[in-house]
Amino acid sequence: MIKSARLNSVGVFVCHCGINIASTVDIEEVKRQLAGYPGVEFVKDYQYMCSEPGQLLFKEACRSETVGGVVVASCSPRLHETTFRRAAAEAGMNPYRVEIANIREQCSWVHHDEKEKATIKAVDIIKSVIERSKRNESLSSVSIKTVKKVLVVGAGISGMQAALNIANSGIETYLLDREPSIGGRMAQLSETFPTLDCSQCILTPRMVEVGQNKRITLMTYSEVEEVSGYVGNFKVKVRRKAAYVDWDKCTGCGLCSEKCPKKVPSEFDRSLGRRKAIYSQFPQAVPNKTVIDRESCLYFKTGKCRLCVEACPLGAIDFEQEDRIEEIEVGAIVVATGYDLYEKEKIEEYRIGYCEDVIDGLAFERLLSSSGPTQGRVLRPSDGTVPKEVVFIQCVGSRDPDHHLPYCSRICCMYTAKHAMLYKHRVPDGQPYVFYMDIRSGGKNYEEFVQRTIEEERVLYIRGRVARLYRDGKKVVVVGADTISGKKIEIRADMVVLAMAMRPSGGIGELSKKLKIQVDQNGFLSEAHPKLRPVETLTRGVFLAGCAQAPKDITDTVSQAGAAASMVLELLSNEELTHSPTTAWVDEELCAGCGQCVAQCAYGAIELDTRRKKAHVNDILCQGCGACVAACPSAAVNQRNFSISQYYSMIESIV
C-alpha cells in the first residue's frame, strides 16, 4: 500500500529553455497551478534542464525516496527523452518512469503571441502527462540473444565486399547468388572508368579471396525461398537449385562442355556469344563448377545424348539431382541483388531500326572485353566487320517519366564516355558519336575523364535525344537533333550502342516481400532514411548495398557495401540485442481472435493462433507504433505505458 502510494506520486521539473519557453509561458504561474495537483510531490524549475547542473538537480530528485515518477516539462521527447531516462537510470530510478511534457514545440513556439493561453495550455499538457506518468509501469528493456552469422544475398561486387568485410571481422557469412558463379555484373565489364583498370583483373583476385575465405560459405545457384524470424534470429530457407552436376566431384575441367553438342546464346555474353547446354558461367568462375541448363539440354528434352556423362572423368553428372532446401540461421541479412538493364525492345520508336548491330551497353562491354566473344575486338555482330561510325545514345529509358522510367540511371554518362574512348582506342580511324542530354560526371576524376574523351579522343558529343532509328541496308540511320545548333542530325551508323536504363534485378519484388522490406516507386529497395540511414531498411537486421537500393557505380557500391558491413558488425557486436519495452501486448481474456491487428502490423510482429483464437505480439519485432492498439475493437491490445486507461485519464485531466 505504501509502495503504490509512492509510485503514484510524481515530481515535476519545468524547464525555461532559456527564453524559449520562459518568455511565453509564465513559469511561476505554472508552478503555482501544479503545486496542489493530486499526486504531485514537488514542482521545480530550472533554466536549462538538459545542462550539467540541470541534470544534477534531476538526478538528485530521482534519488529521493518520495516520488515514483518524474515529469520533465521541456522540449520534444525526440530531443531529450533519452537524456533524462539515462540520468534516471544512473540515479537508480526506472527510466520508464520518466516522461516528457512537450511545452516548447507544442506550446511556447507556436503560441508566442498568446502568452496567457500558452500558460494555460502548458499546465494542461503537464497535467495530462502527470496523469499518464502516475499509471506508468516500471519496465525493463527486452533483450534477445543473437546468432552471429550473416547472410548476404547477391554475390556481385557489392555482396562480395560486404561478405569479406564481415567475414574478416570474424563472423560466419553465407554468400548467396542465383547464378552459378559469384562476380555479378562487374565480371561482365571490360575496363572501368575513370582509370581504365581491367575489370576482370581487379575483380578476379577478390573473387578468389572470397572463395578461399574460411568464414564465407558460398551458396551459388541458390535462391532465398522463405525468411522467418527477426533481427538477430532470422531463419532462412535457401533453395539450392539442381545443377545436375555433383559439385563435390566437379573440378570445372570443362571436358563436359567441350563434348556437349548443344549451343545456345550465352546470357553472360549478352547473346553475342554462345555457350553449351552444360557450361560454366565464365572461365574465372568461382566456384569453378558446371551446371546443366535443363531447358536446352538434349537429354532432358529427348532422353538421348548423355555425351557429358561419357566425357566426365569423375562421374559428376547427375540427371536425377533435384532442388534442395537448406535452412540457415543468421542474425542479419545484407541485400545486394544488383541491377538489370531495361529491355531495349520497350523503346518502340527505336524498334524499327533494330538489328543485331543495335546493342545495349552491357553487350558492348562484352565486345570490348578481352575475354569476350570477340576477344576484345569491336566487331559488328551482324557481319563481323569493324564498325567505322558508331553512335552511343544516353538516357535510353531513363529520365522518361511519360513512357519509361523517371529517374537518372546515374552511371550511363560515365560508361558511355568510357565506351566511346575504348572504341576509339580499338578503332583509331572510327568515329564515335554520343547523343546526350546532360553530362553527369560528379565523381572523383570523372569530369576530367569526360573532357579527355571529348578533347583528346575527338568523340563528338551531340546534345539531343534521338527521335528514332531505322535500318537502311547495312546501316542504322540515327535521327536526332543537336539542340545547341538547332539542327536536325542524321547519322548513318554501322553500330548503335544504347545506354539502357538501370533497374533493380528481376525478382526483387518477391524477395522484398519475403524479407518484409519496402520497395520505392521505381522498384528499388527503400532505405530507412535517405540521408541518415542509407544502408538500413525499416526492418531491423536487414541492410542494403549496391544497385538494389539505387543506381550507382562500382566506387559507390563498394563504399556502401562497407557501410552495410559495418552496420551488421555494430548490430552483432553485442551478445544480446536490447529493445524498447514500450511494446504492445494482448490481453487474452479480451482477445476475440479477429486478426485485424495482424493485418495492421507493418513489422510482422503479431501472430494469430487460429486454434486458440488469440493474437500474440513478438516483443522483439514490435516497434511500438500503436497501429494494432487502434485497430482492436475489443481494446484487447494495449501498449505498455501507453495503455488505454492512461489515455482516458490524460483526456479526462484536460477536458
Added chain:
Amino acid sequence: MEVVSYMPGCTLKTSGRNFEKSAITLFDILGVTMEELDRWVCCGTTYSLSSDNIMNQLAPVRTLLRAKETGRRELLVLCSMCYNTLRRAQSLVLHDKEKRDKINEFMYREKTTFDGDEIRVVHLLNYLKDSVGFERVAKRVVKKPSDLKIALYYGCMLLRPHEVSVDESSEDPTIMEELFSLCGVTPVYFPFKTECCGSYQTVNQRDMVLSRAERIVGSAAKNGADMIVVSCPLCCHNLDSSQQRVADTVRGFRKIPVMYISQLLALLVGADDAGDYRLHSVDPRPVLKEKGLIG
C-alpha cells in the same frame, strides 16, 4: 447479313470515292452491309487542339448523335482524319464532364444527349480485325497475286495520339501487316510508315509536302514495294499526286501507285475492279495486271 453504321466524310464522296466504293464492295463480299448515317456532317477534319474551343467539337458530336439514334453501338469510319476527329471528340465528351455539359446544353434542340459512351468509333482496320476477323477476310481471298510487295503506310491520324491508335503501338504498328500477310500479300520493310506526309500543308507549303513524298515514296521504292497502301484521302493525295513533280526534279525517282486498303482488299476477295482509275495520278493498272489482280 450484318449491318454496321457508317460515316463516309466529305472527301470519300469526291476525290476519295474509290475508298468508299471499294469498301462497300469488300463488305458486301464479306457479308456486311454498310449503312450510311442519314444526316452526317463534316467532322471538321482536324481535331481542335486548343482547350477552349468547343465549337469545333459540335460537328463530330452531331454525327455521333446521329449514330446513337441508329441504336447501334458502333460507327464505322474509313477516312483516317474522320476517325481521329470523331474518336477524340467522343473521348473528350466521355472524360470531360464540364465540356460534355456545355456541348449538350448548346445542342438542346437535339432529341437526346451524347454522353460519350454510347458509341464506339471504329476504324475499318479494327472493324475487320475485331468484328469480321482477319481470318474470315483471308478465307475470302480468291486471287493470289504473284509476289505483290506492298508498303503499308499508316500516316499520323490512325496512330496519334496514342489513346486513339488503331494499333497497340503508335511507333511500330503492325495491324496492316498482319492483315495483308494473311491475305497472301507481302509487306516490305518500310521505315517511313508512320512519318507524316505533310498533311494540310499541301495547300500552302507545297515544297515541304514534295520533300515528304520524296522521302516516303523513295523509302517504299528502295525497299522494293510495288505499291503503297493508305487509309487517308489526304495521305493518298499527297503521296500520289506529288510523285510526278518529284520525278521531274529528282533523277532516278521511281513512281509507285498508291491505293486505299479497301481497294486492294476488294481486288483480293474477287472484285473486278478497284474503282475509277482516273482518280489515281500514278496509274495502278500496270502493277495490278502484272500481279494478276485485274484482267
Added chain:
Amino acid sequence: MASTENRSEKNTRRESIEQFLYRLLKEGKVDAVLVPKRHPGGNIVSPVLISEPSQIKGTDPLAPVQTVNAASIVKELVKEPVDKKIAAVLRPCEVRATIELIKLKQLSDESLLIIGYDCPGVYNVKEYMHGIENREDKEAFTEEHIHDFLSGDGDLVRESCRFCTYFTADSADVDIAWIGVEPPGIIVAARSEKGRRMTGGMNTGDKDAPTVRKETIGKIEARREKRQKSGIDNLLDLIQPCIRCYNCREVCPLCYCKECLLEPEKMGYTSERYLSRAERKKQIRMPVDTLLYHLTRINHMGYSCVSCGICEQACPMDIPLGTILHVFSKKIQSLFDYVPGRSRDDELPLTTFREEELSEVEDV
C-alpha cells in the same frame, strides 16, 4: 413428403422450400438445419435447429418476422469447427452478417452451408404479433405479405427493410429464389463451390433466367433506394432518449468483443471521477457518454454493418438506430468501396491498403 403431397392443389412457396429442406436432411446432405419455424402457439416464428427430417414441417422462413439476426445464432453454433454439416437458412442480411463474421474469424465455416433466400422484409415484432394474433390461417398472412411486397412493398414492414436493397442472397452458398417465379415455384441455385458440392443434383436452375425476375427486383430496388437517407441532421436529439440498456449491442450479430470496451467499468468511471467531472463541467447528463457510446459503436460496426435493423427493433426507447447505422455505415463503406457480406473474398477495409483510397485526406 406426405403432408404436402396431399394438398397439392394449393401448394405455396413455403411448402416448396419445406420440401427442399426436407430432402436436404433426409438425403443426408446435411446433419442439421437451422431455419425459422412456427412455434406451437402458432404466432411467432423463430430459428430452430432441426436434426430429424420430419420436424421440417412447419418451417416458414418467409414469415415476415425476425426475432434475432440469425447470424448471431450461427456464430454460437459453429464458433469452433464441428464434424457435423449444418445448413443455415438465412435472410440476405443474415447471410451477409455471417460472411462478415467469417472474415472476422468469429466462426468456422468448413461445415456450414449457407442457404439464403429472397426476403420479402419483416414487420416489427410487435406489429407482426398484432397482425397475426387473430388470424385463422397463419400461412395466408405470409402469402398476403409477399403479395404486398411484390406489388407495393407493404408499407408496414420495419424501417430498415423499407430501404433495404439487398433482399436477394447472392453471396450465399445456395440460394432459393422465388421473386419473378410463378408460385409455388422456387429456383434453387448453388452460388459457390461448396454449395455445388453439398447440394449436388438438387439445383433447379439459375435464378437469373427469368427476365421478369430481374425487372421486378429492379423496380423494388429503385423504390427502396429512393427511401434511403443520405444524412442525419439531429443525431444528438435522436440519441437523447438512450438509457444505455445495451440492447442494441446485445442483439447486434457483428458485435463480437468478449468484453465491451464501452462498459462504464472499462471506461474507468469511478465514483470520484463522476463527481470531479460534474464539478468541472458544472453538470453532467446521466447516464453519461451516450453519444460516445453510439459513435464508438458506429465506428466499430460501420465497416461491416449490414443494416439488418435488429438494433432498432430491440431499442426500448424507439431510437431510429437502423437508419442512423445505415447512413453512417454507408458512408464509411463507400469510402472503401466495400459492401459487407458481398463476398468472402473481399478483404476487410481496415486490413488492406490501396494507393487510391481516401485521396481526399491526402493533402491534410
Added chain:
Amino acid sequence: MNVTLSSSELKKEGIEKTAQLSGANFFSCYQCGKCTAGCPASEFMDIPPHEVIRLLQIGQIEEILEKNSIWICASCITCAVRCPKGVDLAKIMEALRQIVLRKNVNYVHPSSVSKEELRTLPQIALIANFRKLTG
C-alpha cells in the same frame, strides 16, 4: 539583342494564355530536342520546335510569333507522342496560332488558293488548312 528577364516578363499575358489554351506545362520541358529530331517539318521552320518551347520558358513569345514555325507545323502529333516529359507541343503550337488568329489575322487567305487548286485538292486538305491557319 539582349533579353532582359524579370518576373513580369516571364509571366506576361501571352505566355499565360499559351499555357491556358494548350493546357500544357512547358516548364516540364528539359530541352532534350526529341521533338525537333522527330519533326517532319522542322527543316522548313525558322526556329526548331524545342526552341519554340525554350522561348516560351524565357518569356519571348513575340519572337516566336515573328517566325514561321507555328505555321509550318502540320499537327502530326509525333512530338507529343514521343516527348519524355509529356509536354504536348502540338497543342502549344495550336495555342500560339490561335493567339495570332484570334486577332483576326489570317495566315492563309482563302482567296489566295487558285481555282485549279480548289478543284484538285481534296476537301480535307482545304478545310483543315483553313481551320488551322485562318481565324
